[in-house]
Amino acid sequence: MKSLDELKLIAFDLDGTLVDSAPDLALAINAMLVDLGREVFDELTVRHWVGNGAEVLIKRALSGCSTVDNTLPESLYRQARGLFEQHYCENLCIASRLYDGVAESLATFSQRNIPMAIVTNKPSLFTPGLLKQIGIADYFDVVLSGDSLARKKPDPLPLQHLLDHYQLANQQMMMVGDSKNDIQAAKAVGCRSLGLTYGYNYGEDIALSGPDFVADSLVELVELIDGSVTA
Numbered sequence: 391m392k393s394l395d396e397l398k399l400i401a402f403d404l405d406g407t408l409v410d411s412a413p414d415l416a417l418a419i420n421a422m423l424v425d426l427g428r429e430v431f432d433e434l435t436v437r438h439w440v441g442n443g444a445e446v447l448i449k450r451a452l453s454g455c456s457t458v459d460n461t462l463p464e465s466l467y468r469q470a471r472g473l474f475e476q477h478y479c480e481n482l483c484i485a486s487r488l489y490d491g492v493a494e495s496l497a498t499f500s501q502r503n504i505p506m507a508i509v510t511n512k513p514s515l516f517t518p519g520l521l522k523q524i525g526i527a528d529y530f531d532v533v534l535s536g537d538s539l540a541r542k543k544p545d546p547l548p549l550q551h552l553l554d555h556y557q558l559a560n561q562q563m564m565m566v567g568d569s570k571n572d573i574q575a576a577k578a579v580g581c582r583s584l585g586l587t588y589g590y591n592y593g594e595d596i597a598l599s600g601p602d603f604v605a606d607s608l609v610e611l612v613e614l615i616d617g618s619v620t621a
């Protein structure tokens with residue numbers, strides 16, 4: 391059993407972990423593509439393109455596949471970015487929803503005075519608005535977006551920033567995420583990790599990334615902390 395007695399901070403990924411934001415991301419991406427006179431994609435396709443921040447998402451959409459076409463003109467990207475930002479800012483939380491188990495689990499961690507932070511690759515233009523509109527902003531002491539620091543996940547920099555900020559040993563922090571980027575960042579910084587099975591992760595099984603724990607719901611983390619479930 392891996393004891394969680396020493397857990398002093400939970401770092402949460404956002405998209406695909408706390409919030410199913412893919413429907414609104416797909417709406418904004420498709421509105422952008424329509425403005426540009428290009429073909430649109432179904433939500434499942436766009437879902438598999440989420441995980442590396444807005445720039446990569448937009449470039450995947452312009453490329454029409456998960457592998458970015460490196461010959462895309464910079465001017466096209468800049469035009470597309472402006473359109474995407476406009477559409478997504480206007481519709482951040484229309485069809486997005488908290489995953490089952492998230493609201494009650496965050497409330498439980500808060501009642502137990504476990505500090506919580508957000509470490510997302512989502513740009514800071516969108517993150518605070520989405521957290522507020524979906525009703526969970528007040529739970530987080532620190533919110534790190536994809537452009538808050540010089541590098542984003544899978545780079546360990548945002549997680550190292552949290553360890554320094556809270557003056558914690560690496561095993562006192564747990565990263566909770568849906569993507570291999572979250573698990574790689576956790577391993578690189580030496581903290582614990584929990585992979586959720588329901589998120590995006592490019593359609594791949596999160597267990598393949600080797601997190602310390604795998605869960606189908608955030609409620610399982612409450613149970614792990616309670617020691618009622620062992621891994």
Ligand SMILES: O=C(O)COP(=O)(O)O
Pocket residue numbers: 403404405406440441442443444447509510511512513569
């Ligand atoms: O916006 C993205 O591409 C991914 O965001 P996430 O890091 O919260 O999953």
Ligand SMILES: [Mg+2]
Pocket residue numbers: 403404405406407441567568569589
């Ligand atoms: Mg995610």
